[in-house]
Amino acid sequence: MEKRIWLITGISSGLGKALAERIMDSGDLVLGTFRKENQVNEFNKANQGRGHAYLLDVTDHLAIENVVVAIKNVYNKVDVLVNNAGIGFIGAIEESSMEEVRQVFEANFFGVLKLTQEILPLMREHKAGHIVQISSHGGLKAFGGFGIYNASKFALEGFSEALAQEVAPLGIKVSLVEPGPFRTQFAGSGLLEAKRTIPDYNETAGAFRAKLKGVDGKQEGDPAKAAEAILQLVNDETPSFRLPLGKTALLTIEMKLDSVRDDLERNRSIAENAVFI
Template sequence: MDKKVWLITGISSGLGKALAEAVMNAGDYVIGTFRKDAQIEAFNLVNRGRGHAIFLDVTDHEKIEKVVSDIKRIDVLVNNAGIGFIGAVEETSTEETRTVFEANFFGVLKMTQAVLPKMRAQNSGHIVQISSHGGIKAFAGFGIYNASKFALEGFSEALAQEVAPLGIKVSLIEPGPFRTEFASSGLPEAKKVIYDYADTAGAFRSKLKGVHGKQEGDPKKAALAIIDLVNADNPSLRLPLGKVPLMTIQMKLDSVKADLEYNREVAENVVFKS
């Protein structure tokens, strides 16, 4: 079987880096994106024949078109690049919100749209969206990040139905806390702080900062799980990764089910009577 060509965004660290290394070790070819020239040079120096690094900021839509058009074949697209953000909804400015959505939603959407014509022409392909358990369940202090991942989940769920007859697969990866740089001191947060949210969003800010280096998830194991998913005959639409997302996603499902049952009579009574 020929090598698969994986296009993975954001492979400088964390899950993206672990996945790129695991894919190359498994014998497939990686085209990975960085935002620093020095990282590109270092990657290309040691991975000749196994992978190739290119410069790309996923918020640059014109650059996305150029990058994708220059690649002959793409078997797997992994939309990994993105950013975190903490802060209460009221604390967050419109500018801060747009920054999150440009990376986590619009950049992913544009990458997906740019790659789809190639996959349609091939009658094959797999689009892997790195979402989050926070794309299913929201948390106080994480609302804007949650919103960006909810949006990602929404269009990807519809996309999966649209492209299935064309031989293209879509999967949403929903990690919990992983031992990456996500919760490091560089994690973006709302500049404005409102004291009234100290016990909710404020507590979440402190908690998230405190877990750095202690998260349950192992990026190397997650990378292998993603490769197994891509190689499966019938991959699932969603893949939660970690014990925490198993708990939080189940909490969301239980909450939705409880609201559905509680309001069933009300819902049924608002329709026209035949």
């Protein structure tokens, strides 16, 4: 079977690293991105014939265009795009500055959107491909103290849901992966915090800050098992649109569905009467 070509952003650590290693072990080719030149060089030296790395900050849209041109010139296709790179952010809504919010959205939404747009022509040309968006259980359910991050992932899920409908007739698949807490650097070095703190939010957003930082290195999720699940998702002839990962993800997503269902039933008659007769 011909090697598939995977483009995976953010493979220096965590889920991205685990996925890149699993894909290369499976016999497919990984095109991965790093933010540091030395990481690119080390990866290329260690993985000749198995993968190739590019220097890329997903918030740099010109760099995205240049990387995609380079990939097209050498490989002329991408079978699987995994938008994995992103950042975490904690802080109450009022505590969050516009600059901090834009930083989160540039990484978690606009960068993903731009790379997806740049890869789509290649997939349309071949009438095949699979786009895997690494979202979060926080892409369906929000948590006090996590609202800006939640908003960026809600936005990712929104455009991906529409995209799936647009590209299905073209032979292209789209999936959202929604992990709960995994043992990566997300709650450690990969986590940004609002510079401003407001005492009135100590019991809500402040408590969430402390809780999230307190679980660093103790999270339930195994990145290697998540990587295996993503590989199985892509190998599936009819892959799921949403793939939750971890017990916590199942619990929180079920809580969100119950909440929406309760509000729907409570207000059904009001909704039905808010129309012209």
